[in-house]
Amino acid sequence: MSTHPHRNYEVLPSFERFSQVDDVFSRSRWDPEIQSDATDRFYSTYRRPLTDWRAAAGFTQHDYALRNAAWHVTDIFAEMNEQVDRRDGFLDPLSMLRDGASERIEFDSPEAASLDVKHVAKVVGADLVGITPFDQRWTYTERFSVQTGGGKPNELPPELTNVIVIGQSMDHDLTRTAPSALAGTATGLGYSLDSVVLLTIAQYIRNLGYQAIPSMNDTALAIPYALEAGLGEYGRHGLLITPEFGPRLRLGKIFTDMPLARDHPRSFGVERFCEGCRRCTDACPAKAISGGKPSTERYNRSNIVGVRKWSVDGVRCFSYWSKVNTDCSVCIRVCPYNRDYSKRSNRWWAKIAARSPRLALKLADRDEHGKRLLPKHWWPGASARAETDRL
Template identity: 45%
Template sequence: MVWPNNTPPQRDGDAAAGIEVTDDFEGFAQRNDIFTRAFWDKAVMSKHSAKFFASYRMEAAPRRGDGFTQRDFALRNAAWLISDLVSNRTADQGLRQGFQSPIQSDTPVAEDTVEVDDPAQMSVEIKRIAKFFGADLCGVTDLDERWLYTSRVDTRDMSDAPHDLPEGLTNVIVLGHEMEQDLVATYPSALAGAATGREYSHEASIVMQLAAYIRNLGYEAVPSMNDTGLVIPYAVKAGLGEYARNQMVITPEFGPRLRFSKIFTNLPLAHDQAKPQGVRAFCDICTKCAEACPVKALPFGAPEVGGGNVSAIKGVRKWTSNAEKCFSFWAKLSSDCAICMRVCPFNRDYSQTRHQLWLKLALSPLRHLALRLSKNHGGRQKPGNWWAKDPN
């Protein structure tokens, strides 16, 4: 379905967020997400994809390669445990929570509502509570229905199903969760996958706790991870970072090295604003991620209006990956890949002064110099060195 004629596809705030929506915009059905397609689309399904998903349980296939031993797979799968427990608790009902359906709240909405006289102050409070529970970043934006999936997926037969979100939700709280830099440095490896799994488990806990806090205040709150809507546009509009060539959000605190989760709520909150600082201009001249991709799934040219790829949203001008190529590499690897994250010049430890100075350079008219200084940045570290490192 093309976007309704009575609703303009472009909205206030889009330009600042770097979002360009055309008249051909169509909402995205999660059934077309590449990971969901791996369960129903013969163009994506393969013996490798089946082994990929099985390897996250007890069917990992360790091999001699550094980073793919039994110990590496053991850490990766253990890191995913809490996320798996949450996502599988209603699997028999076709609800894979946090991935193909929202996380179900165990906390009822309180009958008595705490009055909110100052939404701006409440936003400050929510950010404080989010960090108390363990989130590394937190921003707030409006619930822009363009980025909601047009339907969720009933995982019993992979069919479309309604979201059944509560009425009256108006805001989205976006949370960022930092991935461990030393593990990211070992991509591609099963060991590096522990960085991803740990944050999915963390975010499952954090969004449930923060949503419970809001519900105890007397407001609706729906905790969400990969489900229900596209988190990247919400994260950008919430002022957490800028969209990049590698399909990630570049943040000033962690570069691309984090996962995002979200909460849909009707709690009165003040919205943050997008903060364009120059990432787009840097990505215009940098193709390190595209060059490093083993299957050349990332674009080298300027942003284009997507839609040619089944797993790409239609009617949005942006850098879009070839999801089929990307996932095929993951499947053959039997683990996730984030080489594009590892080699990104923005992937740095910004607690160090030299990296803070580099960031200022990269976001300035001297970005070409910053790119030259990043020539040897992002090399792969041996997974064995991570195990050998003294934790103290």
């Protein structure tokens, strides 16, 4: 499909850069098509655990208490500069940084510098790290301003040459309980850990004398950078699939002018596998995932223009989140690549998936892969018995 043998998306001449104002989360704050009492309540639950909403396992005060604690660190960063119309990590880069050194440490080569940065990234907690050139196509044309409900400038220094892409894995067992507020703990922890890891690496690079701007969901699209940095492949559910964690990953990035050796896109068979698998399409409670071929079709203004790929209907997806008062992750749970790869049997499965997707799908079905773990069985004292999802 693409001009690069390991790239499973294609940028067409009709391409247009994306505005963060059109992102579905931004739209949920200004667009009457999405904004409602339900969306307001959805956001408020991340600050105050729902104590009286429903008694279903996975949605009790106990579950919200943990989910919201997991989001706490990233929320503190996001809220700390609200008075100056910033949401660090979500609409604006993380800003809790000191000035760096005025003298630069020079490395023997870009390869040596990359080795150094990757080593440090892993030591301070990054699960995956890759490096790719800065590419203006993925920078938002504007950031979203909560105060005005419209756009605001998205300025970056012109000297940036590279992007360090960081992957933070999400907890496997928590994700198995999706959909539930409890499963949202894995998302919140991913963001909170990502914030700390990104800030630490960025401060290190600044201390070496280079520019470093740590970014999560703000400033630019993350998935194209992760694909170019060789972290994984693009899946039908619109998420990155990696050999190490499948789709169970949060992404962060650091923009820098540090001379670094770059990584390259890589393939391990995901495109072919997704062509024959529709587990996410079938399981999505919002019917937001296409069962068709990659295309340039746009469900609505929240889809980018001019990129041939699998796309998700973000409006449908987000309305389901509002309905259940938490983020969903069912598509992550059911994806056959969502496995604990520290187990040898799962590493064997991945080898089979790369050679024979049909057989790998059969094996996944035989093992009842992707069944929901009832949230009450996640908490201590209960047997870790998977039961069919009835939500």
